[in-house]
Amino acid sequence: MDLVNLAVAATPSFIASSVEFVEALTIVLAVGTTRGWRAPLVGAALAALTLAVIVAVIGVALVTVVPRHVLQIVVGVLLLLFGLRWLRKAILRYAGIVALHDEDLIYQREVAELRAQGLKKNEWDWVGTLISYKSVLLEGLEVAFIVIAFGAGGAAAMSAAVWGAIAAGVVVIGLGVALKQPLTQVPENTMKFGVGAMLTTFGVFWSAEGLGTEWPGDALSLFGILGVILAISWASVRMLNAMHPSGAQVGARNV
C-alpha cells in the first residue's frame, strides 16, 4: 500500500477516533474524580472487552462472508448516513443555530449529577461502573464504526485505520492521565466539522464504487469530493448566517 492510501485511511481514522475518545474520557474522568477510580476503570475495561468481541464478530463476518461490492455499498451508505449527521450538526453549530459542544460544561454537569446521586462506601459502585461502561461502549461503537468504514478498502486500509484509532486512543488517554481534566483545549467543534466532511466524502466514494462507478484517479478523487463537500458546507454556513444573522442557539434536537 502506498503512502497516499495509507494516509487516506489512517489520518481520518485518527482524527475521528480522537473526538470520540475525548468524549468518553470526559465521562470517565467525571466518574473517577467524584466517585473514585476503581469502578469507572472496571467499567471502561468491560466496555473495551465488549467492543473487541463486537468488532471481531462483525469485522470477520463482513470481510469473509459479504462480497466486496456489497460491502462497499453497505459501508458507503452507512458512512453517508453517519457523516451527513455529523456534518449537518457541525454546520448548524458553526452558523450559531445550535450551541457549540462544550466539553467543560458536559464535565461539570456530569460531576454535579454524580455528586447528587451519593456514594455508599462499603458497596461496589455500580452506578460509576455502569456510567463509565455505557459511555465508553457508545463512543467506542462509533470508533469501531469509523475504523470499519475507513478500512473498507482492504486489509492494508483496515490495518491503517486500526492503527490510526489506536494512536488516537493512546494520545487522548495519555493526555487525560497527564492532565487529569477534560481536554477542553482540543478544537472539538472544528474536528467534528472536518470528520463530518471526511465521513461524507468516504460515504459518497464507497457508495459509488459499490454501484460499479470508477472514480477518476481512484483514491485521489477523494480530495476532489472533499473539496466539493467543504464548499457546500461553507455555502450552507453562509446561507444560515444570512437567514439568522444573530444566531438562534436552539437545542440540537429541535432543528
Add this chain to the structure above:
Amino acid sequence: MSKALKAIWENVYGLLVDDGSLALGALAAVAIAWLFAAIATDAFEQAGGPLLLVLISALVLANLYTAGRRISRAR
C-alpha cells in the same frame, strides 16, 4: 431484555439518523445514482459517482435551508 434491546436499537439508530428527512434523502440519492448507473449508456456509465455527489450536495443545502426556515417560523 426487551428494554436493553430497545436501548441498543435506539443508540444504533441515533448513531446514523439525526434528521429523518436527511437520512431518507441520502438513501434516495443512492437509489437514483444506482438507477442511473444501471440504465446509462457507455458514455455516461461512469457518471454515477459525480451524480451522487451532486445529489448529496443539493440535499445538504436543501435540508439546512428547510431547517433555517423552520427556525424562522418558530420564532
